[in-house]
Amino acid sequence: xxxxxxxxxxxxxxxxxxxxxxxxxxxxxxxxxxxxxxxxxxxxxxxxxxxxxxxxxxxxxxxxxxxxxxxxxxxxxxxxxxxxxxxxxxxxxxxxxxxxxxxxxxxxxxxxxxxxxxxxxxxxxxxxxxxxxxxxxxxxxxxxxxxxxxxxxxxxxxxxxxxxxxxxxxxxxxxxxxxxxxxxxxxxxxxxxxxxxxxxxxxxxxxxxxxxxxxxxxxxxxxxxxxxxxxxxxxxxxxxxxxxxxxxxxxxxxxxxxxxxxxxxxxxxxxxxxxxxxxxxxxxxxxxxxxxxxxxxxxxxxxxxxxxxxxxxxxxxxxxxxxxxxxxxxxxxxxxxxxxxxxxxxxxxxxxxxxxxxxxxxxxxx
Numbered sequence: 001x002x003x004x005x006x007x008x009x010x011x012x013x014x015x016x017x018x019x020x021x022x023x024x025x026x027x028x029x030x031x032x033x034x035x036x037x038x039x040x041x042x043x044x045x046x047x048x049x050x051x052x053x054x055x056x057x058x059x060x061x062x063x064x065x066x067x068x069x070x071x072x073x074x075x076x077x078x079x080x081x082x083x084x085x086x087x088x089x090x091x092x093x094x095x096x097x098x099x100x101x102x103x104x105x106x107x108x109x110x111x112x113x114x115x116x117x118x119x120x121x122x123x124x125x126x127x128x129x130x131x132x133x134x135x136x137x138x139x140x141x142x143x144x145x146x147x148x149x150x151x152x153x154x155x156x157x158x159x160x161x162x163x164x165x166x167x168x169x170x171x172x173x174x175x176x177x178x179x180x181x182x183x184x185x186x187x188x189x190x191x192x193x194x195x196x197x198x199x200x201x202x203x204x205x206x207x208x209x210x211x212x213x214x215x216x217x218x219x220x221x222x223x224x225x226x227x228x229x230x231x232x233x234x235x236x237x238x239x240x241x242x243x244x245x246x247x248x249x250x251x252x253x254x255x256x257x258x259x260x261x262x263x264x265x266x267x268x269x270x271x272x273x274x275x276x277x278x279x280x281x282x283x284x285x286x287x288x289x290x291x292x293x294x295x296x297x298x299x300x301x302x303x304x305x306x307x308x309x310x311x312x313x314x315x316x317x318x319x320x321x322x323x324x325x326x327x328x329x330x331x332x333x334x335x336x337x338x339x340x341x342x343x344x345x346x347x348x349x350x351x352x353x354x355x356x357x358x359x360x361x362x363x364x365x366x
Contacts, residue, residue: 002039003029003037004039006025006029006039007029007039007040007044007045008041008044010022010026010048011041011269014047014268014271015296016300016303017268017303018299018303019272019276022272022273023049026048026050030048030050033054033058034054036061038064040058040061040062041174042058042062042174042199043175043197046198046199046345048344049344052220052223053223055223056223056224057202058202059174059203059225060202060203060225061202063180063184063201063202063204066180066184066203070181070185071154074184074186074205075186077189077191078161078164078186078187078188079189080166080189080190081166088119088120088121090121090165090167091120091121091122091166091167091168091169092122092124092125092160092165092168093111093123093124093125093169093171094125094127094148094160094169094172094179094182095124095125095126095128095171095172096127096128096175096178096179097128097177097196098124098127098128098135098136098139099126099130099131099135100135101128101135102349104138105135105326105349106238106349107139107171107195108138108139108239109237109240110237111124111142112142114142115142122143122144123144123163124139124142124143124144124145124146126145126146126147126149127148127149127172127177127178127179128149128177129147129150130147146159153179153181154185156179157182157185158187160182160187160188161187161188165187165188165189166188166189166190167188167190167191167192168187168188168190168191168192169194170183170206171194171195174197174201175197178196180203183206184203184205186205190208191206192206192208192210192229193206193208193209193210193226195235195236198215200224200225200226201225202225203225206226207226207227208226208228208229209227209228211230211235212230212231212232212235213230214234214365215235216228217365236349238356242326242327242330243327244327244330244334244357245327245328245330246331247328247331247332247334253332253335255335256288256290259288259289259290260289260337261290261292261336261337262282262290262292262336262338262340263293263332263333263336263338263339263354263359264279264291264293264339264340264341264342265292265294265321265339265347265350265353266294266342266347269345270342271304271342273307274343275343276304276307277311279291280308280312280313281311284311284312284313289317290318290319291317291319292335292336293318293319293321294320294321294323295320295321295323296320304318329353330356333358333359334357334358334359336354336359337359339351339354339359339360339361339362341362341363341364342366343363344366345366346366347361351363
């Protein structure tokens with residue numbers, strides 16, 4: 001069959017929580033990657049039951065295919081610019097999340113702090129259009145922000161090169177909205193990936209990956225094409241000044257007045273049948289408990305209820321929380337007793353949100 005279509009179908013069915021074919025198709029996709037065939041998007045492959053070596057192979061195949069599609073061979077990286085003593089380091093950040101998005105939420109307080117550092121000259125390049133949100137405005141107040149959403153790849157690469165950056169940090173890489181083909185043109189002497197994509201880029205044009213010793217332990221470093229640049233604590237910044245709106249009563253949220261509330265507020269595609277079966281085993285062992293999920297769309301809800309029923313759990317013990325403004329969403333964690341994490345694609349912002357709001361998280365490395 002067509003590999004690209006099969007890979008897209010795999011991700012779409014994960015979004016719908018339709019798991020009838022995902023394990024068999026996942027095995028077929030891994031066999032195609034082992035044979036060196038291109039067509040599997042690295043981001044979508046993160047949720048599959050793959051080994052770290054298979055994840056790297058998927059990214060490397062995608063990177064080679066991307067280079068083959070470039071209209072011209074990539075040019076060498078520019079030489080590092082000569083900085084006069086005391087001149088600030090010029091750092092560019094490229095992202096498709098500089099709007100009402102989790103990326104902006106994480107980055108804003110850090111960039112506000114760095115903007116006060118005279119040793120840095122920050123430049124922001126937005127791959128998403130201006131949504132006029134407070135988050136976009138907050139970022140634009142930190143540093144010059146170029147709306148590059150309508151720029152062609154070659155034009156954006158030329159602009160980045162002309163800005164004479166010392167370091168270019170790509171937030172998205174293979175995530176939705178990312179444009180790794182721009183960095184493949186080597187517009188900066190040092191190119192780094194960080195924060196958005198939780199895996200190796202598998203591409204020679206990324207020199208380093210900012211992480212920490214937990215997310216990339218020594219035993220995993222062979223599975224990264226980039227040089228890990230490990231922070232002393234945690235790779236992920238967090239806004240520690242966010243407002244939390246007190247939640248409505250449990251009954252107003254369709255939660256039982258008594259009983260343990262287990263939450264899992266991640267995206268549908270991160271759920272796997274194996275991890276969901278584990279969640280159902282927990283509900284079976286804890287009478288009166290419920291699993292609280294983020295509402296998405298009815299087809300996914302139906303599949304999840306059917307999976308619960310097949311596991312011998314009353315589907316009414318699945319509760320779906322409507323999406324709401326961020327401060328109200330944080331307030332929901334006040335009713336959650338424990339956040340159950342997904343695997344192998346773990347929670348990122350959701351986990352830090354839970355901890356910030358005072359809800360413990362049960363997880364394991366993914």
